[in-house]
Amino acid sequence: MIHADAIPFTPVKESRLSQVDMQHLEFGKYISDHMYYAHYDHGKWSDIAIRPFADLSLSPSILGLHYGQTVFEGMKAFRRPDGQITIFRMDKHYQRFLASLDRMCMPPVPEDLFYDGMSRLISIDAAWVPEADGSSLYIRPFMFASEARFGVKVAEEYLFIIFTGPVGPYYAKPLRVKVELDYVRAAKGGTGYAKCGGNYGGSYYPTQKAKEEGFDQVIWTDGRAHEFIEESGTMNLMFVIDGKVVTPPTSDSILDGVTRDSILTIAADLGYDAEVRPLSIEELENALKAGRLQEAFGAGTAAVVAPIAVINVHGHDYELPAWDDNAFMMKAKQKLTRMRMGFEPDVHDWNTIISPM
Numbered sequence: 001m002i003h004a005d006a007i008p009f010t011p012v013k014e015s016r017l018s019q020v021d022m023q024h025l026e027f028g029k030y031i032s033d034h035m036y037y038a039h040y041d042h043g044k045w046s047d048i049a050i051r052p053f054a055d056l057s058l059s060p061s062i063l064g065l066h067y068g069q070t071v072f073e074g075m076k077a078f079r080r081p082d083g084q085i086t087i088f089r090m091d092k093h094y095q096r097f098l099a100s101l102d103r104m105c106m107p108p109v110p111e112d113l114f115y116d117g118m119s120r121l122i123s124i125d126a127a128w129v130p131e132a133d134g135s136s137l138y139i140r141p142f143m144f145a146s147e148a149r150f151g152v153k154v155a156e157e158y159l160f161i162i163f164t165g166p167v168g169p170y171y172a173k174p175l176r177v178k179v180e181l182d183y184v185r186a187a188k189g190g191t192g193y194a195k196c197g198g199n200y201g202g203s204y205y206p207t208q209k210a211k212e213e214g215f216d217q218v219i220w221t222d223g224r225a226h227e228f229i230e231e232s233g234t235m236n237l238m239f240v241i242d243g244k245v246v247t248p249p250t251s252d253s254i255l256d257g258v259t260r261d262s263i264l265t266i267a268a269d270l271g272y273d274a275e276v277r278p279l280s281i282e283e284l285e286n287a288l289k290a291g292r293l294q295e296a297f298g299a300g301t302a303a304v305v306a307p308i309a310v311i312n313v314h315g316h317d318y319e320l321p322a323w324d325d326n327a328f329m330m331k332a333k334q335k336l337t338r339m340r341m342g343f344e345p346d347v348h349d350w351n352t353i354i355s356p357m
């Protein structure tokens with residue numbers, strides 16, 4: 001449709017980059033100079049451009065604000081020691097974005113619009129990709145219903161936007177998590193697998209309650225009987241039980257995490273047995289009691305690998321054993337980083353190299 005070099009580009013008058021403390025990057029605080037913008041109206045895309053990141057002018061009646069047709073992705077770009085910039089697993093994120101849009105009755109974003117817009121945006125804002133260990137440029141593609149009309153209906157107009165921002169680690173320390181037995185994040189047949197805004201808004205209330213009790217996050221359980229482990233807030237869950245990597249299978253109530261998938265691939269590369277299978281709370285609690293649960297961690301784009309130190313089940317805090325660099329989660333995180341940074345060959349074809357403008 002539109003080749004990356006042909007995307008109209010209006011540069012900022014003055015970059016905001018000098019206001020950013022690249023050594024202390026709080027997640028979500030800084031936004032890069034430009035954004036990619038495209039308007040969809042009754043089957044046609046228009047106004048495709050890269051322009052200064054700025055407020056939008058929208059009617060208070062837009063359908064996305066009222067009925068929740070909003071979908072997003074979370075991706076990352078990295079700066080390698082030789083200065084090259086690479087985007088991680090564009091294809092897998094794009095496919096998940098399409099699946100989320102489909103579930104929310106939103107039109108697909110064409111492949112070239114997604115890939116070319118993102119590549120060009122990142123090449124323009126290349127200076128915003130941080131260098132410090134553990135930091136990256138977070139990429140936020142998203143789409144929402146922009147049709148101004150308040151009847152409940154599938155919208156005919158949407159905005160697709162990509163903005164980016166430099167980020168550091170999402171969780172600063174090992175997590176205390178609580179197995180949630182009252183509230184539900186997603187039910188069978190619902191939108192749990194989609195990255196739609198409502199899944200996040202709906203999880204705030206139980207997560208706030210858990211935070212008041214001293215936990216960082218909840219572990220969601222299935223919506224039918226609270227019998228099986230699903231995922232955690234903002235990340236998938238993985239465990240090491242009796243030396244085997246165990247994670248629940250993705251389903252219509254679990255997000256198909258890109259980091260989860262990458263770590264399962266890396267587990268095989270490292271020679272670990274990985275079991276993708278339902279994990280009941282009963283099995284988890286028995287393994288904790290018997291000291292057979294060696295590691296638990298969250299895996300997500302923002303979180304990367306987030307070690308869990310304490311799991312609360314049925315009101316009891318179980319402390320996990322201390323870990324070192326030989327723990328699976330640490331080895332997997334290190335290999336993932338090395339593959340992204342170009343220290344290891346890209347055997348799975350996960351990285352897209354971007355040429356700076």
Ligand code: COI
Nearest residue numbers: 074075234300301302303
């Ligand atoms: C991500 O890991 O990229 C997410 O989208 C989770 C959260 C930051 C919203």
